[in-house]
Amino acid sequence: MNADAIIIGAGACGLMCAVQAGYLGKKVIVLEKNAKPGAKILISGGGRCNYTNQFASAEQFISENPHFVKSSLSQWTVEDTISFFDTYGIQGGEKTLGQLFPVDKNAKDVVQVFTSICSDFGQEIRCNADVTEIEVQPQGFKVTYQKNGKNIDLTAEKLVIATGGLPIPKMGATDFALRFARKHQLKIVETAPALVPLTITGKDEEWFAQLSGNSVFCEVSNDQMSFEENMLFTHWGLSGPAILQISSFWRRGEVVNINLLPHQNVVSLLDEERKSNGKTLLSTLLNRFYTRKFTDALGKFLPLNKPVASLTKAEVDLIEQTIHQFKVKPAGDKGYDKAEVMRGGIDTNEISSKTLECKKIPGLFFGGECVDVTGWLGGYNFQWAWASGFVIAQNL
Structure with a gap:
């Protein structure tokens, strides 16, 4: 095994998962299709990054199962988000309606927090890594990705898919998670552009x-x-x-x-x-x-x-x-070019609300935007991303 877990996607959920796994002494390798981690974080809030909302609760999320997010949001609360960033020098200031933005910092600083902690823990973030195949094996997962024209194989007991949704294709958004889900007969709630x-x-x-x-x-x-x-x-x-x-x-x-x-x-x-x-x-x-x-x-x-x-x-x-x-x-x-998030996604009935582990494929976890959980505008989607990344890390 190359690591305890492989995380596909170095967005908000994937980065938080890698960091929290590091705190628990677990080794992960993060595979990111883009040239840099945190592409969507970097453009959020016009580069300022509205990283949470003081009023976040299950009521501000759209899902076929409105209760699904409650467990994750209670395991990693808004206070946890505020405290986490505060520890690393990012203090929040309320702009309006509970939206918190970094005071005197910006989205680049938010990404820097994660890359620095990953570096401290020895967690690898491999960029320009385009995953082409996932093989579900008896003892875990074999992930094949392409980099510089070469195929590279990795194996791990646990796999996290945190590849986001379909919005902003120019930022590298793809239907990767949805394609994987369909291939393995996992139900998908119809998707559409949201916050658009x-x-x-x-x-x-x-x-x-x-x-x-x-x-x-x-x-x-x-x-x-x-x-x-x-x-x-x-x-x-x-x-x-x-x-x-x-x-x-x-x-x-x-x-x-x-x-x-x-x-x-x-x-x-x-x-x-x-x-x-x-x-x-x-x-x-x-x-x-x-x-x-x-x-x-x-x-x-x-x-x-x-x-x-x-x-x-x-x-x-x-x-x-x-x-x-x-x-x-x-x-x-x-359309997705101008949408901030995706509505719909992998059906929450396919996933444990307590651990975010896939019920049909043990050891596989889904988090962030690819799941049928869509927050309102104003930092709610980030809160779900941080919370889902944290919850998955606890169960790797």
């Missing part, structure tokens, strides 16, 4: 495109979920935190409801303005809450140049509906 911008086409396309660059704080919802955050108009549709969040719950053909003024009642505002100054134009009132460009765009639907005192009941109803129940039917999403 939504596209608008057809007759409304031009209206959205003209607002490109404008951001509006709003409540975005569908029948399943609602989120209050900023929505960003783009030349091809909608993005921004609120849209990315709802995209994980959106299905093609569905309408998305947008409350453009979630903390106010536009009818009450009109009543108050009518009493104080009925000559105020509707556009003047709306400009208090939106950019002039966005208010002007609403002129397609609303009588902007009318004084509030002159508005008819039908017009007030129209204003209320437009502001508080703006409906959008996206044509689709921007």
Whole structure:
């Protein structure tokens, strides 16, 4: 045996697993297809790395089995993540909604923590290693990978597949874990891009495109979920935190409801303005809450140049509906190129929730994004990656 375990994938889960295995005196070899470890960590949060969320719990994860993550999240808590990084000089500062980013550090420093500890423990990270074959043997696993045109074989009693999901192919994302799972008759929950911008086409396309660059704080919802955050108009549709969040719950053909003024009642505002100054134009009132460009765009639907005192009941109803129940039917999403994570993945019924070991193939573990566990935007997916890496390491 070349090591106690082979870990395929030097992303967040694989690196945490290697480090935690090192603490336990276990020798691992990490195989990474890219030229450097932590490729997706390095681009997360615009290079700043939103490495966890103070409010992380099972409630912020999407899975066919919503209880599955509870065991991992209790074995490795948010406090454990904060303490771990704090120990290695990375202190967290809250940006918004519980999101923690390194203070005075960035994503490179986060990756450096893992590579340094791996080096201290003698854990090998072999980059530019493209795994071509996995053979399940009676005593463990034989993994074949290609490097510089040569085939290299490794054997170990335990194998960890932490190869991530399908988003951002240019970062080396592949369907490796899913292909392996299918080959061994493991069930897969249908996959789709998640935390992804939504596209608008057809007759409304031009209206959205003209607002490109404008951001509006709003409540975005569908029948399943609602989120209050900023929505960003783009030349091809909608993005921004609120849209990315709802995209994980959106299905093609569905309408998305947008409350453009979630903390106010536009009818009450009109009543108050009518009493104080009925000559105020509707556009003047709306400009208090939106950019002039966005208010002007609403002129397609609303009588902007009318004084509030002159508005008819039908017009007030129209204003209320437009502001508080703006409906959008996206044509689709921007796909895996622009998605932050993948929805779906290896069915959690195939994996022990306590150990993350594959039930049908003893000694094999799955962690991170390739499993049917998808977190909300805001550091939740990293918390799952760290937790799953820790849990697997305890059971190698």
